[in-house]
Amino acid sequence: MKNIRKYYQALIVLLAIGVLLSCRTQSDYTPALIPMPQQVEWNEQLFNLEDSTTCFVQRIVSNLPQVQRHSEEAYALTVSSDSVILEATTETGIFRGLQTIKQLAFELNGRRYLKGCTLVDWPAFAVRGFMQDVGRNFQSIDMLKEQIDVLAAYKFNVFHFHVTENPGWRLESKKYPQLNAAESMTRQKGKYYTQDDFKELVAYCLERKITLIPEFDIPGHSAAFRKAFGFEAMSDPQVQPVLIDLIDELCSLASAEVMPYIHLGTDEVWHNYEEPAPTLLPALVERVTQHHQRKLIVWRPGQHIAEDSVSITQLWSSGGHPKPGHPYLDSRLNYLNHLDPLAGIPQLYFERINGAEHGDSLRLGGILCCWNDNNVNDAYAILKKNPVYPGILTYSETSWTGQKQVLGEKYLAKLPEKGSSLFNEFCEFEDRLIQHRDRYFEGKPFPYVRQTSIEWEVLGPINNQGNVDEQFSVEKALQDNYLIDSVAYGWRGPFIGGTIHLNHFFGYPSYFPKKEGTYYARTAIWSPKEQTVGAWIGFHDWSRSGGRRGGPFPQDGEWHNTHPKVWLNGELVAPPKWNNPGLESNTEEIPFTDENYFFRKPSSILLKKGWNEVLLKIPVKKETWKRMFTFVPILEKDGTAMEVEGLEYSTEIEK
Structure with missing residues (x-):
């Protein structure tokens, strides 16, 4: 019991110095727990962490009847207005429960509370x-x-x-x-x-x-x-x-x-x-x-x-x-x-x-x-x-x-269909993930922004017989269908996400068969005001192992060695000025500095008020390893990428 008291004392110290304060101000919000407990029921009661008359009980018990597996790490927790009762069969279970209690903490009117709940929890895997x-x-x-x-x-x-x-x-x-x-x-x-x-x-x-x-x-x-x-x-x-x-x-x-x-x-x-x-x-x-x-x-x-x-x-x-x-x-x-x-x-x-x-x-x-x-x-x-x-x-x-x-x-290289139960499940997790990013990872690298509202249509691949610089009529006018070299092409979608795998480098099911050629992708972004924001933009992303897979690094003036292009409202978006332009592949000893979109300085883009059209050209060579593209507007706050508030996305573009 001495060690258990020590855990509780440490928890109170953390809460007292404000490590776990939340920006929430509603008494009825649902905490964003990760991982989500196996069984949880919320109530409207709040446990006041500063009220000395309330009771915090931690105890080792012989068994937890509702636990289905791995009881050595399981715990049961009840939080009401006058008590917190944490039970487990081992000190490890107590420790796991304390991690959940930390995530239940929030601030309301200058005071610290725990959200009321009853839960039983255990791990799926040992x-x-x-x-x-x-x-x-x-x-x-x-x-x-x-x-x-x-x-x-x-x-x-x-x-x-x-x-x-x-x-x-x-x-x-x-x-x-x-x-x-x-x-x-x-x-x-x-x-x-x-x-x-x-x-x-x-x-x-x-x-x-x-x-x-x-x-x-x-x-x-x-x-x-x-x-x-x-x-x-x-x-x-x-x-x-x-x-x-x-x-x-x-x-x-x-x-x-x-x-x-x-x-x-x-x-x-x-x-x-x-x-x-x-x-x-x-x-x-x-x-x-x-x-x-x-x-x-x-x-x-x-x-x-x-x-x-x-x-x-x-x-x-x-x-x-x-x-x-x-x-x-x-x-x-x-x-x-x-x-x-x-x-x-x-x-x-x-x-x-x-x-x-x-x-x-x-x-x-x-x-x-x-x-x-x-x-x-x-x-x-x-x-x-x-x-x-x-x-x-x-x-x-x-x-x-x-x-x-x-x-x-099925979903290792793409998101489930929009509106499906699996898609909604991931959206709910994404919301919790972003809340944790904002609450616990200030000043630490956490490269993720909300992407489930972003949708694309994709056309292609147009056979360019290896000529990645060839221009097609898609770049001149926006239409439903195109006839190119006697072949009809139309837009497919919507595909959801900030990054889209055209076909996956490890062969997981994705949207298109593995062929070389030129793809185009489009979306429209509605902005509530004219604003200059950052953007994560990338093509055929680079792994941080195996040298520089996918051939030489692009020259200045290019997004990638396959020569992709980005248009926003008809204007080309300039690629970065690279630190190591044209560097040969398999050069392991020269460290990465700006190769991937999420750790280089974001591109600067101007969104006009109202709808903004985005068109991407994505040529793919036979040897292109990662056949993918990324385009996501972001704001940076103290080095952390955040969502641009108020943006909406649609593939219903007027042609």
Whole structure:
């Protein structure tokens, strides 16, 4: 009970200093909870946080009858005008409930209240995790703690710490200090976590009811390891005793109770010099599971391990299928480094983790991943140049609540039909997401704005036989239909969203078959006044991994190397003046600075009062990887993109 009182005292301190104040002023509003509880009923009562006569009760109980699964993290909460009663079967459940209580807080007439409710809540999946790759790009302890605080607030329970990679082995070894020498690293040379740093991070997670899972990614991804020891290949007989020593050293830093999982990678062994000796992986499995009594995780697809009957497999690509009889974690659809914010958030929302509504003894859950493979100038750029925080909040909803609909891949690259129940469901989530952006993420990167009101019509593809500069009659006059080279073309739609995938880079169902040619997209924007605003504008977006996929970066005077164009009310909108125009593809070591629409300075556009016509030209080459476009008016407030109030969108354009 001492720890429970400590949680409550900490909560009151947070409320007292105004961290959780809301801009709401209505006593009857419904709080925007993320993740949404499994069962909740609202009432009109308010609990006054400043009234000393009211009662705040937290207690451990033997069971919660209405909880359907994962009772160790479940809780029940009742908030009325005179009391708050939080019950759980464990302190972890109490902690999860306190995160919900924080979101119930709001201000009314200068006083702080909790919204009245009765709820029972539990997670759909046992594992709800987030991974950062600090092997390729080192992140400070403070930066990691910032992310862990967000994970805790949104009921995650795993932090996957990918601590070794080709550019650097980032965990201190006192037995083999050459691993941490600057000479062994190719990025952020000499940057690593001391063993005390690691212990501090494990403890920080533990205090927030999060399990840290460390990963030594071997035998692939091992350039820094091989360089430190002078090994020409992972088949060298000296590799095995060294790695056993390193596993022993790692396991000495935290007990099996505190750190029950060890991840050994095993993925992407592309080269002969990465192939392990036949005894290596079986010996490491035995060391982790038998000697140290930890659970072993490996990537799948990955190296086959002889006689492995104990591993947990983490699925990482469309080729990753569960190993029969083995528990598994799902990371197949959720690489933040490949997702742009506007298309990526619906994808994460409609993902069905493990292909199921909830977990079981084999379907353990999922881990959201941030693989910013490309080099960065500043580590915090990883949070700015990937949709990390909106992605975490969305995955929180998906992994805690569970996706109840059997959707397959239908909505991984597009929104459901406007007006459908699924579309309305996402609109409701989007509203909560935006409220959290405004309430909790001031001063932090949160690249997401409302997009469910934006609609487009699209025409094409017009066969241009590879000539992306060819002009068509669509650019001269707005009509319902066009006859071009004896082929009839008409507008299709409406398609909803700020970003539209014409066809998806991973082959998910989208709006058009994968063909080269020129597309056109149009919409109309109604503005209540003449105003100059910013705009997110982008074409064929760039991933933050794999160098610069999609060919050389565009030259100045172009939006992309396929030569798209943007017209607003008949006038061309000028593209940015690029920092690295014409840069060749696969140039990993030159960091991104302005490549993606959501982290460069927004374009400036003038909206006239009334209706404004937008026309986009979107040529697609055979080699174009991400076939997509984005156009969204925004306002920036302290570096955060916000909606332009009062805008309306329509495809009902007068021709």
